[in-house]
Amino acid sequence: MLSNAGHFSTVHEGVDPVQGKVAVKIAKQLPQEDPAAFRKRQIALLQEGQMLKRAQHSNIVRVHEVLQTSDQRHVLLVTEFCPGGSLGSSVAAGPTPIKRTRNLLCQVALGLQSVHQNHLLHRDIKPANILLDARGNAKLSDFGLVTDQIIAGFANFQGYYPHLAPECHANRLTSEQSDIWAFGATAYRILNGDALWPGRGGGAAVVTLVTQGGFAKQLDWLPHIPREWRTFVKKALHDDPTKRHESAADLLSALERLPVEPDWECNFTTPVVRWTWEKKGRIHEVVWDRTDPAAQSWAARTLPCQGSSGRPHTVDGSGGPVTFKEAQAGLEQFFESRVVR
């Protein structure tokens, strides 16, 4: 069964008599593609399998085998099947609560640490390349752009354009520090969802912003994201690679210090944004009405969970129509005052 169709390859669900359900990646020949070029891509698929094996880790998709059909026309990369799909669809759906985000990012950082410690660069870190196994654990996948051709810490220029660091565009090279940048872009998108991501209308807008400089300072944030989290992401997205988190280990140490309470669930799919958080039998709810851009309002209240006793209680709010900036400032102040540090 076809589960994903990319430009250069297709991914199918398959059944292996030993492993059970597996994912099978097959390079597909493009229309009018030179047979030699197609053969080269098939060899690249074999190398992808070798890289996956080299970086083997519980947070990297496990490779089972690389097969070639008897007519030698196709190479098949057989890997672990991740039934939870990719984070690409979850960032498109909206923001992820910070506690879950922290767990996911820790797991991705552990996988990235294994990549770097095995003297490899990933060069394609993005939500769509983070898969979830049956238990919801994150696994770094798609090693198609992974390279071990690293000289003095640098490899040639390849990668997912919207997640390429500014120095990659400038010097046409990639490094561990450009992987850290891509990790930062991924973290931003998991936290906020893609509604605020400058690349939602296409990657070109992001590339323009990145190459202009000061990308991290131009990002919009959902008001419930604590300031420590913003600092963490901005550091990963610093224009100067020497001022980013130094390594995947540094990412992990920084993640350990980030606050995760309250763990707001944010529904950002409509003009009315709604946050909820449940504690001790009460639901804490914040509603931001953005229907009229010129006259917005917000209100925070608590109410008993279903089956619990008690009455709704208003906590805070805009007290009437306010501008977008006033609403955002009020909400940020409200959420910030509740962060457990």
Next chain:
Amino acid sequence: MEGDRSVSDRWLGIKVADKLFLVALDFSTDPPKVIGELAIAVPKGDRIEGYVHVHNRLRDFVIQNKITDVAVAASALSQGGTGLGHLKAAELRGVTLFTCKFAGATVHAMDMAAVSRNKAYGERTAKQYVDDPNYWEGRFAEELSNKDSKFAAYTIEAARKSLTL
């Protein structure tokens, strides 16, 4: 996942407090060299999830640095009573011991009080050794960034000495 002991003796010393302080030393060279220094904190929030994170990071550190032996200071009863901090540190120590064994290393749980009282090491406590700059002269003093790391390194020395007594 058993460490390759034929390559080198790579030791990891761990001080367990509210976080883990790790120092890894390679004894295949003379003098031995520091190959890693790291602090792992229990992340904020749910403590059980935090232990899973500590387990994952520590496991990776042991495996990726090809650690053969781990020295961990054992729990000691506090004369001032046992508080929540002591109980949490004891939990973390349990996670630490399990993880290092799980990752294929030989684990040496050291009674630091007994070690520092043993005349083979002198009359001072482990803390006094850690605080003494003369003791560290020529012993990784420049590489190790703080006293917690020195304590972890001292734990390795004590464990290695106890094996040769």
